Amino acid sequence: MLSYQHLYHAGNLADVHKHSTLAWVLDYMTRKDKPLSYIETHGGRGLYDLTADEAVKTGEAEAGIGSVGDWFDEGHPYAAALNACRDEFGDNAYPGSPWIASHLLRGDDVLHVAELHPQEHAALKQAVAGAHIHGQDGFEMAYSLCPPTPRRGLMLVDPSYEVKAEYMDIPRHFAKLAKIWPVGVLMLWYPILTDMRHRGMLRALQTTFPEALTHEVRFAPARDGHRMVGSGMFIVNPPWGLDEALKDLGDAFEQL
Structure with a gap:
């Protein structure tokens, strides 16, 4: 959606869940001496100032x-990504997922990020040097690239969910993308809202991908009236050891 700007939510508990998971997966995948492709369908601006009014x-x-x-x-x-971002941009900087990916990937890896919002797109181009920044619908970009070169790699899908239809569309997209790119690690982030509207989408995904990894955490609303009470990650072709790493993260969330 062109109205959505992540600056209002950057660095929240859902970002902690999503970004720490992404960083773990990228770190694991880059241990192997083979190049990879990183594809992100909804990039945002890539870098955030947590002292901004929003x-x-x-x-x-x-x-x-x-x-x-x-x-x-x-x-x-x-x-490591947080510290590197703060060292470069100051203690109030927060890296979005494209910046985290750019920091953790290597010179022979390839980054593709889509962002439609004009202001976010312009900021993203400045924040993530060396990435291919696409001003088009994220799923259109993904279909045009898959299977990517290099063929080994990861896709992060992190839409705004401002339109309820996105919950219905994502299982269809994942099924098609997995067929086109069967070796790709497909990662989906989704919010857990008070009305639990994600459940139908998750059931459809788990039916199509019974061996995928689902990880959810819960937390109190950030403020009165806020509807997000948790965060979820759904991962097709999860790397070995990720389930154990996420159990530790889940234990930390339970202590909130």
Whole structure:
């Protein structure tokens, strides 16, 4: 959606869940001396200032990375990305998923990121040097690229979910993309809202991909009236060891 801007939500608890998972997977995949492709369908601006009015207004970053940053020791790839981002842009900077991917990937890896919002697209081009930034629908980009070169790789799907139809469309997209790119790691982030509208989408995905990994965490709303009470990740072809890593992360969320 062209109205959505992630700056209001950057660094919240859902971002902690999503980005720490993404960083772990990228770190694991880059241990193998073979190039990979990274594809992201909804990139946002890639880099955020948590002192911006939009971020301060919602208080989500303060309740998120501002409160739980000590969960991750210096050896965790998410902490490494956070520290590198702050070293370069200041203590109030927060990296979006395209920036995290750009930091963790290597010179022979290939990054493709889509973003339709004109302002977000322009900011993304500045934030993530060396990436292929596409000003088109994310799924259109994904279909045009898959199977990508290099064939080994990862796709992150992280839509705004401002339109309820997205919940119905995603299982269809995942089924088609997995058929085109059967070796790709397909990662989906989804919000858990008070009305639990994600359940139909998740049932459809789990029926199509019975061996995929589902991981959910719950947390209190960031403010009165806020409807998001949790975060979910659905991962097709999950790397070995990810389930154990996410159990540890889930234990940390349970202590909130």
